[in-house]
Amino acid sequence: xxxxxxxxxxxxxxxxxxxxxxxxxxxxxxxxxxxxxxxxxxxxxxxxxxxxxxxxxxxxxxxxxxxxxxxxxxxxxxxxxxxxxxxxxxxxxxxxxxxxxxx
Amino acid sequence: xxxxxxxxxxxxxxxxxxxxxxxxxxxxxxxxxxxxxxxxxxxxxxxxxxxxxxxxxxxxxxxxxxxxxxxxxxxxxxxxxxxxxxxxxxxxxxxxxxxxxxxxxxxxxxxxxxxxxxxxxxxxxxxxxxxxxxxxxxxxxxxxxxxxxxxxxxxxxxxxxxxxxxxxxxxxxxxxxxxxxxxxxxxxxxxxxxxxxxxxxxxxxxxxxxxxxxxxxxxxxxxxxxxxxxxxxxxxxxxxxxxxxxxxxxxxxxxxxxxxxxxxxxxxxxxxxxxxxxxxxxxxxxxxxxxxxxxxxxxxxxxxxxxxxxxxxxxxxxxxxxxxxxxxxxxxxxxxxxxxxxxxxxxxxxxxxxxxxxxxxxxxxxxxxxxxxxxxxxxxxxxxxxxxxxxxxxxxxxxxxxxxxxxxxxxxxxxxxxxxxxxxxxxxxxxxxxxxxxxxxxxxxxxxxxxxxxxxxxxxxxxxxxxxxxxxxxxxxxxxxxxxxxxxxxxxxxxxxxxxxxxxxxxxxxxx
Numbered sequence: 001x002x003x004x005x006x007x008x009x010x011x012x013x014x015x016x017x018x019x020x021x022x023x024x025x026x027x028x029x030x031x032x033x034x035x036x037x038x039x040x041x042x043x044x045x046x047x048x049x050x051x052x053x054x055x056x057x058x059x060x061x062x063x064x065x066x067x068x069x070x071x072x073x074x075x076x077x078x079x080x081x082x083x084x085x086x087x088x089x090x091x092x093x094x095x096x097x098x099x100x101x102x103x
Numbered sequence: 104x105x106x107x108x109x110x111x112x113x114x115x116x117x118x119x120x121x122x123x124x125x126x127x128x129x130x131x132x133x134x135x136x137x138x139x140x141x142x143x144x145x146x147x148x149x150x151x152x153x154x155x156x157x158x159x160x161x162x163x164x165x166x167x168x169x170x171x172x173x174x175x176x177x178x179x180x181x182x183x184x185x186x187x188x189x190x191x192x193x194x195x196x197x198x199x200x201x202x203x204x205x206x207x208x209x210x211x212x213x214x215x216x217x218x219x220x221x222x223x224x225x226x227x228x229x230x231x232x233x234x235x236x237x238x239x240x241x242x243x244x245x246x247x248x249x250x251x252x253x254x255x256x257x258x259x260x261x262x263x264x265x266x267x268x269x270x271x272x273x274x275x276x277x278x279x280x281x282x283x284x285x286x287x288x289x290x291x292x293x294x295x296x297x298x299x300x301x302x303x304x305x306x307x308x309x310x311x312x313x314x315x316x317x318x319x320x321x322x323x324x325x326x327x328x329x330x331x332x333x334x335x336x337x338x339x340x341x342x343x344x345x346x347x348x349x350x351x352x353x354x355x356x357x358x359x360x361x362x363x364x365x366x367x368x369x370x371x372x373x374x375x376x377x378x379x380x381x382x383x384x385x386x387x388x389x390x391x392x393x394x395x396x397x398x399x400x401x402x403x404x405x406x407x408x409x410x411x412x413x414x415x416x417x418x419x420x421x422x423x424x425x426x427x428x429x430x431x432x433x434x435x436x437x438x439x440x441x442x443x444x445x446x447x448x449x450x451x452x453x454x455x456x457x458x459x460x461x462x463x464x465x466x467x468x469x470x471x472x473x474x475x476x477x478x479x480x481x482x483x484x485x486x487x488x489x490x491x492x493x494x495x496x497x498x499x500x501x502x503x504x505x506x507x508x509x510x511x512x513x514x515x516x517x518x519x520x521x522x523x524x525x526x527x528x529x530x531x532x533x534x535x536x537x538x539x540x541x542x543x544x545x546x547x548x549x550x551x552x553x554x555x556x557x558x559x560x561x562x563x564x565x566x567x568x569x570x571x572x573x574x575x576x577x578x579x580x581x582x583x584x585x586x587x588x589x590x591x592x593x594x595x596x597x598x599x600x601x602x603x604x605x606x607x608x609x610x611x612x613x614x615x
Binding site for chain 1 (some may be wrong): 111322
């Protein structure tokens with residue numbers, strides 16, 4: 001790797017590891033993941049009718065947001081925070097795709 | 104708990120608090136008058152209390168009410184009726200326009216005679232600050248919801264960082280340093296009001312952000328069709344066909360509610376599709392064959408304010424019923440949100456307890472902000488100290504002065520339909536708040552200014568009582584019922600602020 005590329009890589013790594021990145025993961029990343037999880041819950045909630053499914057998603061929205069916020073904020077650095085958030089987001093998206101395909 | 108985790112949670116708690124503190128104070132403090140919306144409405148306009156019926160049981164005659172709306176030339180196809188409730192003995196008709204002020208009419212619930220609408224809108228002024236911050240819809244509501252979410256996050260971190268809660272439950276060291284006093288007060292207020300603040304934050308967040316998450320929920324369940332989701336939950340809208348037929352006997356439908364909505368207090372009736380104009384006011388009422396009448400209310404025994412039943416206006420057929428009683432756990436949680444937030448259950452003492460807890464939450468927010476500034480060595484010269492004192496203290500002063508202004512304005516005998524009374528109230532509120540926001544930039548001594556603000560607040564409440572006595576002849580010893588309750592609340596508030604003024608130090612203790 002050439003020197004400028006190495007420097008760019010280091011700067012990128014520093015940005016991803018930073019507190020700013022961790023806070024962004026906790027606020028924005030957690031919000032996006034919460035939306036995906038809410039859709040996921042609404043689609044697969046096994047109990048009750050469609051209205052019960054909607055309200056289950058609605059109630060869990062705030063619980064997920066708060067839980068994901070603190071899970072990300074308690075990570076050692078920004079990279080770990082994003083890894084935590086993205087791991088949940090990927091699982092949620094996979095479940096959404098499968099349940100939409102089955103529907 | 105690991106020290107690093109504790110430190111991170113502590114840091115999150117402080118930063119969330121300091122970023123959202125002032126906004127949270129506005130929302131929490133304005134929640135106190137919003138809690139007593141109906142009571143303040145009843146007190147603010149002396150004519151409302153003159154409408155009281157001597158009859159013990161109020162009987163609501165829906166047909167006579169609709170007929171009366173025609174007699175007073177309230178000609179709208181779509182409108183709302185708010186029947187009399189436990190506090191107010193008047194019926195309100197409301198039609199909402201998209202681009203102008205709503206058409207509101209008031210009827211005495213005993214004799215169905217119209218009387219002039221309230222020139223004062225003090226209750227709306229204060230309640231809208233709580234629900235929308237007087238910002239355009241829906242942005243104000245979202246901001247209130249986000250502040251609730253911030254409160255929820257701060258509370259969660261606060262629970263985990265205060266591990267010695269048994270000791271902190273009773274610890275107050277008033278003779279030690281200013282910083283210790285603030286810390287003890289913050290922990291005491293936080294711990295004692297914890298169950299209440301947790302409930303309020305959670306329910307407030309749902310109420311504020313429901314509009315924002317509805318499309319997400321509709322996306323999953325109804326392919327993004329919010330309208331379809333709304334209809335599924337709250338019932339259908341009228342399908343206007345242009346074909347008219349006589350209206351089904353409305354009192355029969357109202358009696359049917361005993362079976363369809365048992366133990367429910369009907370708070371709102373929505374009529375859509377009633378023929379707007381009739382050549383002879385006493386002829387049979389006509390409605391569109393697709394017209395509807397929807398009754399909404401809250402259950403008297405269970406926590407649910409989402410009880411609805413919709414009938415066709417001409418056939419009387421039940422089109423939709425939305426009851427959340429006995430349904431799944433999440434439907435019951437959502438149905439309980441508004442009753443839990445606005446205390447639509449229990450008695451007046453429970454409301455008083457909520458109000459005191461809200462006041463404790465205000466103290467919690469204020470002590471948190473001052474503590475954050477003090478720990479960083481910032482005194483009154485810091486802009487955040489000035490804003491905290493100006494905005495938070497200013498709101499309390501502006502509220503008390505607007506109460507006083509609202510009664511003094513009756514002495515000027517402004518025309519009820521001119522809107523001058525209401526506009527003057529708004530002017531008093533916003534201008535006095537702005538003045539108080541600017542005050543810390545002129546008066547540098549924060550303690551001195553705090554004393555002035557506390558005295559001004561108590562003076563405002565005392566002047567309110569005096570103005571009510573002199574102008575409306577409603578002296579404390581002559582009134583009864585809700586008027587007396589509100590007046591006593593104002594007196595207790597005045598005494599509370601006098602007490603706080605007395606206990607407040609004049610400078611930072613040298614021990615800090």
